[in-house]
Amino acid sequence: MSWPPQWRGAGVAESESAVTLSAAKGATRSAVEDPVLEKKTRSQDDVDLPWQVVVHNDPVNLMTYVTMVFQRVFGYPREKAEKHMLEVHQKGRSILWSGMRERAELYVQQLHGYLLLATLEKIS
Amino acid sequence: MEICRREDKLEISELDPFLAELLRQIPASTNPEGTPAAEKRLFSPPADRSKTEQCSEWKLYVEPELRRLFRTARETVAADLEQLNGNEKPFANRKLRIPTQHADAWLNALNQARLVIAAKYNFTDGDLCDHYRSPIGSRRDLGLFQLNFYGFLQEFILREIDDCPEKTSD
Numbered sequence: 260m261s262w263p264p265q266w267r268g269a270g271v272a273e274s275e276s277a278v279t280l281s282a283a284k285g286a287t288r289s290a291v292e293d294p295v296l297e298k299k300t301r302s303q304d305d306v307d308l309p310w311q312v313v314v315h316n317d318p319v320n321l322m323t324y325v326t327m328v329f330q331r332v333f334g335y336p337r338e339k340a341e342k343h344m345l346e347v348h349q350k351g352r353s354i355l356w357s358g359m360r361e362r363a364e365l366y367v368q369q370l371h372g373y374l375l376l377a378t379l380e381k382i383s
Numbered sequence: 384m385e386i387c388r389r390e391d392k393l394e395i396s397e398l399d400p401f402l403a404e405l406l407r408q409i410p411a412s413t414n415p416e417g418t419p420a421a422e423k424r425l426f427s428p429p430a431d432r433s434k435t436e437q438c439s440e441w442k443l444y445v446e447p448e449l450r451r452l453f454r455t456a457r458e459t460v461a462a463d464l465e466q467l468n469g470n471e472k473p474f475a476n477r478k479l480r481i482p483t484q485h486a487d488a489w490l491n492a493l494n495q496a497r498l499v500i501a502a503k504y505n506f507t508d509g510d511l512c513d514h515y516r517s518p519i520g521s522r523r524d525l526g527l528f529q530l531n532f533y534g535f536l537q538e539f540i541l542r543e544i545d546d547c548p549e550k551t552s553d
Binding site: 317318319320321323324327364367368371372373374376377378379380 | 425426427428429430431437445448449452490491494495497498501506507508511530534537538541542545
């Protein structure tokens with residue numbers, strides 16, 4: 260085995276995958292007679308959902324710098340990044356992202372790396 | 384002073400001794416020691432201070448990483464600034480070339496310096512918007528000039544990396 264993996268030609272890959280798929284279908288029919296439906300449970304991520312990343316106003320950081328940071332950290336297009344930057348500037352804070360806690364923590368850490376005033380807040 | 388991009392370098396030329404000295408002071412200016420407000424600003428809490436567990440975990444695990452990141456940026460800038468310590472005559476104009484791969488380190492170190500200076504002199508919004516103030520009447524005014532000069536450099540670097548984003552690295 261080598262890295263990076265060597266991709267085979269498209270024709271070969273298609274024919275091989277076709278054989279494999281049909282074989283797998285047959286195997287599935289014979290091996291699994293009565294599928295059992297598992298009860299769906301909420302994951303830890305679902306439980307942790309309501310967190311938000313908030314950036315607070317700081318008169319020292321340049322507007323262009325803040326826009327660049329939003330683009331880099333969140334991958335936002337310039338227009339969206341500028342909209343958030345202006346919201347921070349005019350309203351004192353802007354919610355940049357909301358979702359799972361772990362990811363929100365990572366974003367806050369990245370924003371602090373760029374020296375922005377950012378906090379993690381649980382949505383009440 | 385002239386500032387332009389030449390291939391993979393940002394070039395600041397015709398640097399008079401005063402501005403060259405301000406540049407030399409970037410690494411020292413990032414030091415928050417003796418100014419608790421500056422230390423507090425560089426390492427601000429990740430949540431409301433009432434969330435003590437969150438804040439103490441952050442202090443334990445994340446803050447050392449941030450300190451390492453800021454130190455690396457500072458050291459990169461300090462190494463680039465060695466160019467200003469040549470054997471030219473004391474009052475000769477200098478030239479500084481910043482590799483574009485160092486742009487992020489410069490942005491970070493300049494921001495550290497600006498935040499520390501602002502905290503040190505407790506600059507208000509009004510101070511920061513006052514572009515017509517006499518350049519140097521006091522140590523505080525010099526601090527404001529220094530902060531604005533570093534901001535000007537940040538704007539230039541941002542404009543250049545925005546034009547050629549593929550040439551920079553994180």
